[in-house]
Amino acid sequence: MYRLISKHGRARRGEFKTVHGTIQTPVFMNVGTAAAIKGALDTFDLKDIGCQVELSNTYHLHLRPGDEVIRDMGGLHKFMNWDRPILTDSGGFQVFSLAKLRNIKEEGVYFSSHIDGHKIFMGPEESMRIQSNLASTIAMAFDECVENPCERQYAQDSADMTVRWLKRCKDELARLNSLDNTINKNQMLFGINQGSTYRDIRIEHMKQIVDLDLNGYAIGGLAVGESTEDMYNIIEAVEPYMPEDKPRYLMGVGTPINIIEAVYRGVDFFDCVMPSRNARHGTIFTSEGILNIRNAKYERDDRPVDPNCGCHTCRNFSRAYFRHLFKANEMLAMRLAVIHNLYFYNNLMAEIRSALDNGKFSEYRQSKLGVLDRHI
Amino acid sequence: MYRLISKHGRARRGEFKTVHGTIQTPVFMNVGTAAAIKGALDTFDLKDIGCQVELSNTYHLHLRPGDEVIRDMGGLHKFMNWDRPILTDSGGFQVFSLAKLRNIKEEGVYFSSHIDGHKIFMGPEESMRIQSNLASTIAMAFDECVENPCERQYAQDSADMTVRWLKRCKDELARLNSLDNTINKNQMLFGINQGSTYRDIRIEHMKQIVDLDLNGYAIGGLAVGESTEDMYNIIEAVEPYMPEDKPRYLMGVGTPINIIEAVYRGVDFFDCVMPSRNARHGTIFTSEGILNIRNAKYERDDRPVDPNCGCHTCRNFSRAYFRHLFKANEMLAMRLAVIHNLYFYNNLMAEIRSALDNGKFSEYRQSKLGVLDRHI
Numbered sequence: 001m002y003r004l005i006s007k008h009g010r011a012r013r014g015e016f017k018t019v020h021g022t023i024q025t026p027v028f029m030n031v032g033t034a035a036a037i038k039g040a041l042d043t044f045d046l047k048d049i050g051c052q053v054e055l056s057n058t059y060h061l062h063l064r065p066g067d068e069v070i071r072d073m074g075g076l077h078k079f080m081n082w083d084r085p086i087l088t089d090s091g092g093f094q095v096f097s098l099a100k101l102r103n104i105k106e107e108g109v110y111f112s113s114h115i116d117g118h119k120i121f122m123g124p125e126e127s128m129r130i131q132s133n134l135a136s137t138i139a140m141a142f143d144e145c146v147e148n149p150c151e152r153q154y155a156q157d158s159a160d161m162t163v164r165w166l167k168r169c170k171d172e173l174a175r176l177n178s179l180d181n182t183i184n185k186n187q188m189l190f191g192i193n194q195g196s197t198y199r200d201i202r203i204e205h206m207k208q209i210v211d212l213d214l215n216g217y218a219i220g221g222l223a224v225g226e227s228t229e230d231m232y233n234i235i236e237a238v239e240p241y242m243p244e245d246k247p248r249y250l251m252g253v254g255t256p257i258n259i260i261e262a263v264y265r266g267v268d269f270f271d272c273v274m275p276s277r278n279a280r281h282g283t284i285f286t287s288e289g290i291l292n293i294r295n296a297k298y299e300r301d302d303r304p305v306d307p308n309c310g311c312h313t314c315r316n317f318s319r320a321y322f323r324h325l326f327k328a329n330e331m332l333a334m335r336l337a338v339i340h341n342l343y344f345y346n347n348l349m350a351e352i353r354s355a356l357d358n359g360k361f362s363e364y365r366q367s368k369l370g371v372l373d374r375h376i
Numbered sequence: 377m378y379r380l381i382s383k384h385g386r387a388r389r390g391e392f393k394t395v396h397g398t399i400q401t402p403v404f405m406n407v408g409t410a411a412a413i414k415g416a417l418d419t420f421d422l423k424d425i426g427c428q429v430e431l432s433n434t435y436h437l438h439l440r441p442g443d444e445v446i447r448d449m450g451g452l453h454k455f456m457n458w459d460r461p462i463l464t465d466s467g468g469f470q471v472f473s474l475a476k477l478r479n480i481k482e483e484g485v486y487f488s489s490h491i492d493g494h495k496i497f498m499g500p501e502e503s504m505r506i507q508s509n510l511a512s513t514i515a516m517a518f519d520e521c522v523e524n525p526c527e528r529q530y531a532q533d534s535a536d537m538t539v540r541w542l543k544r545c546k547d548e549l550a551r552l553n554s555l556d557n558t559i560n561k562n563q564m565l566f567g568i569n570q571g572s573t574y575r576d577i578r579i580e581h582m583k584q585i586v587d588l589d590l591n592g593y594a595i596g597g598l599a600v601g602e603s604t605e606d607m608y609n610i611i612e613a614v615e616p617y618m619p620e621d622k623p624r625y626l627m628g629v630g631t632p633i634n635i636i637e638a639v640y641r642g643v644d645f646f647d648c649v650m651p652s653r654n655a656r657h658g659t660i661f662t663s664e665g666i667l668n669i670r671n672a673k674y675e676r677d678d679r680p681v682d683p684n685c686g687c688h689t690c691r692n693f694s695r696a697y698f699r700h701l702f703k704a705n706e707m708l709a710m711r712l713a714v715i716h717n718l719y720f721y722n723n724l725m726a727e728i729r730s731a732l733d734n735g736k737f738s739e740y741r742q743s744k745l746g747v748l749d750r751h752i
C-alpha cells in the first residue's frame with residue numbers, strides 16, 4: 001500500500017496505493033465536511049485545484065443526510081461524484097467539540113445532536129458502520145479527543161481506552177468488509193495516537209497501536225491550543241515509533257510553515273480547515289506571504305492576488321475585482337478565495353514533493369521560513 | 377444594428393450587432409448586479425451556461441466599488457473579465473426602490489445611500505457619466521419609476537418629465553462618446569417607456585421617445601405588482617408604436633411563460649432576477665414544471681433535477697445530493713441551483729429562437745403553456 005520512494009533526514013517522499021487511485025505523498029487532503037467544500041466548490045473544482053484526497057465528516061453526514069441515505073445512493077463517491085480517494089474522520093472530534101450533553105462510557109459516547117438535540121450513541125462499532133456506509137477509502141478510528149490542557153491521569157486513562165476502542169474498530173471493520181453488500185470491501189483503517197502533551201504516554205500509546213498493524217497512523221489531539229513547539233516536540237517524540245512502511249497523518253494541521261516543518265519531521269498526510277476558513281474572511285496565502293484582500297491598498301491593483309499562482313482566480317481576476325467582491329459581500333468572493341487558497345496548499349505539497357524528488361528539500365524549507373508566514 | 381430576421385405574428389427573430397459581439401434575439405440577459413452573479417458564478421460560468429448579455433447595475437456599482445474605480449481599471453468588461461455585451465441599467469429603479477429620503481426634482485433625484493446613508497444626487501447626466509465610466513455596451517436612460525397603483529395625473533407628469541430627462545440623457549451620452557478618454561465611444565442608449573397602467577399615456581409617451589431615434593426601446597414600470605393581464609395589455613398597446621428596426625426590451629420580466637407570452641407580443645430583450653433568486657431558495661425551473669428541491673421526496677432520487685437539461689448541475693449531480701446540499705445549507709447548493717436556473721432560461725431563449733427559425737413558434741408556445749408554470 002505505502003511505498004517509501006526516498007528519505008531526506010526524516011522527511012519522506014512516498015506513494016500510497018488505494019482502490020480509488022494512488023496518492024502521492026506528502027499530501028494535503030481538502031476538507032469537504034458535509035460532502036461539499038465550503039465556498040461553493042464541487043468535485044470538478046477539486047480536480048481543477050489539484051486535490052488528491054477529499055476528506056468528509058462522519059458525524060455531520062450521519063446527522064445529515066444520514067449515512068444510510070448515502071449508502072442507498074451507492075456511497076460517498078457516487079453521491080458527490082468523486083472518483084479519487086476519500087478519507088472519513090471518525091466523528092470523534094465533532095462529538096467532543098460540537099455535540100451537547102456528552103456522557104463518555106467504556107462502550108462509547110452518549111450525546112445530543114448539535115442540530116436538533118436528539119439523543120445519539122456513538123461508539124467504535126457505530127463509527128465503523130457509518131464509515132462503511134459512506135464507503136470511504138480510508139476510515140479513521142473512533143477515539144476520545146481530550147481537551148488541552150489535560151490532567152496526566154485523564155490523558156493516561158483516555159489513551160488506554162482509545163487502544164481498547166481501536167481494537168473494537170479493527171474487528172468491526174474487518175467484519176463489515178467481509179459482508180456481501182458492503183460497498184467498499186477494501187476500506188482501510190488508520191489508528192490515532194493520543195496522550196495529550198505527555199511524551200511518555202504518547203510514545204507508549206503509539207507502540208500499542210502500531211502492534212495492531214493498521215493501514216496507517218495518525219497523530220491526533222494536536223493543534224488544539226498547545227504551542228507550536230509542543231506540537232513539533234510531540235511529533236519528534238512519537239515519529240521514531242511509527243512504522244516506516246505505513247503513512248503518517250498529522251490531523252488538523254496547519255499553516256504552510258507548520259506543514260513544511262511536519263514534513264521535515266516525517267509526516268505524510270495533512271488536513272486543515274484553515275485555507276478555506278481563512279479564505280472566506282479574505283485572508284489569502286501567497287508565495288510572498290499572507291495578505292488580506294479587503295485592504296484598501298488593493299482598490300485599483302490590477303495584478304492577480306498571487307502573481308506566481310496558476311489557479312483560476314489568479315489567472316483571470318485582479319486584486320481590484322477580488323477586493324470589490326469581498327466588500328460587496330458577493331458569494332463569488334468566497335468561491336474565488338477558496339479556489340486560490342486550496343490550490344495554494346495543493347501546490348505547496350507538489351512543490352514539497354518535487355523538492356524531495358530533487359534532493360532539495362532542505363533548501364526549499366529554508367527558502368520558505370519567514371516568507372510564507374509573514375503578513376504583507 | 378438590429379436586423380429583423382423573421383416575423384411570426386408579432387413575434388420577432390432578430391440579431392443585434394454591438395461592438396462587443398452580435399446578440400441573437402429574443403434574448404435573456406443574466407443579472408450580475410454588482411459585477412457578479414449571485415450564487416458564486418463568475419464570467420467563465422456565464423459562458424458555460426450560454427449567457428449572451430450580462431446586466432449590471434449603475435446604482436450599486438456607483439456606490440461600490442465606485443464607477444471611477446471601474447473606469448480606472450479599464451471599464452466593466454476588463455474588471456469582470458467578460459468580452460460579450462453588457463447592459464447597464466440607469467440606477468433609476470434602485471434609486472426609487474432601495475435608496476432612502478428621496479427628493480425628486482426636475483434636475484434629478486436627491487437621496488441617501490442604502491449602505492451608509494451618505495447623500496447622493498443622480499440626474500440624467502450623472503447616470504450617463506457613471507454608465508460611460510462603466511463603459512457598458514448599452515446604457516439605459518435615467519427615468520422615474522412610479523409606484524403601482526399610481527394616480528393618473530402623477531403618471532402623466534412623471535412620463536412628461538421622463539421625456540425631458542431622456543433628451544438630456546441622449547445629449548450627455550453623445551458628448552461623453554465624443555471625448556478622447558471615453559472607454560467605449562460606441563456606447564448605445566435605450567429609452568424607457570413609462571406611464572403606469574394608463575394605455576393612452578403609455579402610447580403617447582412611446583411616440584415621444586421613438587421620435588428621439590435611440591438605439592432601442594424598453595418597456596419599464598411593469599412587473600411591479602400589476603396583474604399579468606395588465607402587463608400583457610400594456611405590451612399589446614405600445615408595441616405597434618415601437619419601431620420595427622430597433623430592439624424592444626421588457627424590463628424585469630419574468631417567468632418562463634411570461635417570456636414566451638411577451639415574445640409572442642413582439643418583445644426581444646428580457647432580464648429578471650427570478651431564476652437566480654428562486655434558485656437560492658431551492659425553487660428550480662424544469663422542462664416539466666417548477667419543483668422545490670428541498671422536498672423530502674427527493675431524498676433518495678438519483679435522477680438529475682431536470683433529465684432534459686444539459687447544464688453542469690444536471691449532467692453531474694443527483695436530486696438526492698442537490699437536496700442534501702440545500703438541507704445542509706451548503707453554499708454549493710445555491711451555486712448549482714443558479715447554474716441550472718440560468719442555463720434553463722438561456723436555453724429557453726435558444727428554443728424560442730429555434731422555434732421561430734423553424735416556423736414552429738406557435739406550436740412551441742402551446743406546448744409550454746400549463747407545463748412550465750405548473751408546480752410538480
Ligand SMILES: [Zn+2]
Nearest residue numbers: 309311314340
Ligand atoms: Zn491563485
Ligand SMILES: [Zn+2]
Nearest residue numbers: 685687690716
Ligand atoms: Zn440543469
